[in-house]
Amino acid sequence: MLDWDHIKFSSVPRGSYGSNYFYDAQPTPTPTKTPTPTLTPTSTPTKTPTPTNTPTRTPTPTSTPTPTGTIPPTP
Secondary structure, three states: OOOOOOOOHHHOOOOOOOOOHHHHOOOOOOOOOOOOOOOOOOOOOOOOOOOOOOOOOOOOOOOOOOOOOOOOOOO
16 A cells, blocks of 8 residues: 655656646747748739720711602603
């Protein structure tokens, strides 16, 4: 039978597998964050403007119809 009162965990020297083991452990170093590379902006190509020249429409000539043939005289 073990005498649990006799065994005191505080008697374990600090730094060993005692109650302060996890506190004495070296903290895991925070990884140095690799800096995000600064993006070189891709130059947006200058858009050639679409020419707004509306074609000048040739007007249909309002030609008065020339009567073909001889018109019979109205009596």
